[in-house]
Amino acid sequence: MKRSVLFIVLIVVAITLLLFSGKYFSKGGKAANVASAAFQGASDAPAKGALAPDFTLKTLDGKDVQLSSLRGKAVLLNFWATWCEPCKIEMPWLVDLQKKYRMQGLEIVGVAMDDSGEKTIADFAHKMQVNYTVLVGSEKVAQMYGGLDGLPTSFFLGRDGKVVDTALGLVSESTIEDAIKKSLATSGATNTAAAR
Amino acid sequence: MRRFLRLLAFIFASTPALLLAQSSSAIERVIAGPVSTVMVHKGSSTPVQFIFHVKPGYHINSNKPSTPELIPTVLSFSLPEDLVIGRMKYPAGALISFPFDPSQKLSVYSGDFTVKGLLIAQPKANPGPFTIHAELRYQACDNNACYPPKKLPLAFNVNIRSGGHSAPKARPNRTSPHIHGN
Numbered sequence: 001m002k003r004s005v006l007f008i009v010l011i012v013v014a015i016t017l018l019l020f021s022g023k024y025f026s027k028g029g030k031a032a033n034v035a036s037a038a039f040q041g042a043s044d045a046p047a048k049g050a051l052a053p054d055f056t057l058k059t060l061d062g063k064d065v066q067l068s069s070l071r072g073k074a075v076l077l078n079f080w081a082t083w084c085e086p087c088k089i090e091m092p093w094l095v096d097l098q099k100k101y102r103m104q105g106l107e108i109v110g111v112a113m114d115d116s117g118e119k120t121i122a123d124f125a126h127k128m129q130v131n132y133t134v135l136v137g138s139e140k141v142a143q144m145y146g147g148l149d150g151l152p153t154s155f156f157l158g159r160d161g162k163v164v165d166t167a168l169g170l171v172s173e174s175t176i177e178d179a180i181k182k183s184l185a186t187s188g189a190t191n192t193a194a195a196r
Numbered sequence: 197m198r199r200f201l202r203l204l205a206f207i208f209a210s211t212p213a214l215l216l217a218q219s220s221s222a223i224e225r226v227i228a229g230p231v232s233t234v235m236v237h238k239g240s241s242t243p244v245q246f247i248f249h250v251k252p253g254y255h256i257n258s259n260k261p262s263t264p265e266l267i268p269t270v271l272s273f274s275l276p277e278d279l280v281i282g283r284m285k286y287p288a289g290a291l292i293s294f295p296f297d298p299s300q301k302l303s304v305y306s307g308d309f310t311v312k313g314l315l316i317a318q319p320k321a322n323p324g325p326f327t328i329h330a331e332l333r334y335q336a337c338d339n340n341a342c343y344p345p346k347k348l349p350l351a352f353n354v355n356i357r358s359g360g361h362s363a364p365k366a367r368p369n370r371t372s373p374h375i376h377g378n
Contacts, residue, residue: 084342150341169341
């Protein structure tokens with residue numbers, strides 16, 4: 001009798017501990033899981049309606065650009081890399097869209113997630129005839145935007161700095177244009193404090 | 197009862213490893229196949245091969261990608277002075293066009309691919325067991341996105357035998373350092 005009670009208690013304890021260990025390890029692997037889930041909608045990425053996390057990054061000629069300084073404009077924040085073929089496909093579209101909507105207040109900001117150096121990025125941007133701002137990305141900014149496991153990833157920001165739409169992976173030019181129109185249609189609230 | 201306690205101990209010992217393996221394999225888009233222990237006599241060489249599997253839905257650049265911007269798949273080794281690896285042979289990539297750009301064909305690996313090499317034991321190599329660490333650097337994409345370059349670590353055992361027929365002296369296993377950096 002004593003043995004069977006002990007047996008049952010041990011089983012209960014074992015199951016409880018297994019469940020706890022599972023929880024612990026799933027927490028430990030959070031960064032990795034979030035990264036792989038980027039394309040199922042990373043939970044840490046700013047959601048629609050949220051203020052886009054502010055950052056300051058350098059342009060290819062070394063100037064600082066702070067995202068919140070672009071308040072009042074519709075911003076397409078496009079994360080890309082030179083090794084990303086789908087990113088290369090949408091770059092000519094972005095060039096055209098920047099030309100088309102610049103006067104209405106569109107500011108496309110390409111954030112290069114390469115670790116191959118600024119010259120490689122600059123040469124590539126030149127080859128692709130990029131006419132919009134290109135910033136050199138960082139891991140810190142990637143984490144602010146949900147890990148950016150997959151590229152391209154775009155955030156469409158309204159004039160108030162809030163996320164209007166997102167595009168994970170390559171989407172059609174018309175999808176990008178529709179999201180840009182939504183961003184341009186927002187009204188600016190330039191005195192809103194940036195999310196940090 | 198003792199049998200049960202042993203079973204319980206085994207479950208506890210293996211659970212963290214299993215969970216860790218699951219959480220890390222969830223983000224790996226390439227898996228390395230097992231490599232059986234390589235036997236080589238000192239002063240001679242033996243062919244070695246490494247089998248990799250690219251998960252369904254993904255592709256990685258071949259060792260010779262179609263454009264210079266693309267990151268090639270490269271297998272690198274951390275070897276002790278006793279061993280050298282040479283004649284690395286990567287398979288040719290399949291030339292495939294993807295939905296994101298049907299006009300361009302990219303040289304890629306998908307499914308299984310094998311990298312071959314020749315493992316050479318130096319004439320002055322110390323006989324005995326070694327654990328060799330290697331790393332596959334790859335950059336994966338699917339049909340509409342690309343993922344940052346990754347390094348897949350792997351390890352395999354090598355047993356260097358002395359040239360003659362005498363049994364090798366028992367020596368502790370030596371482990372090559374893990375590869376770090378880019």
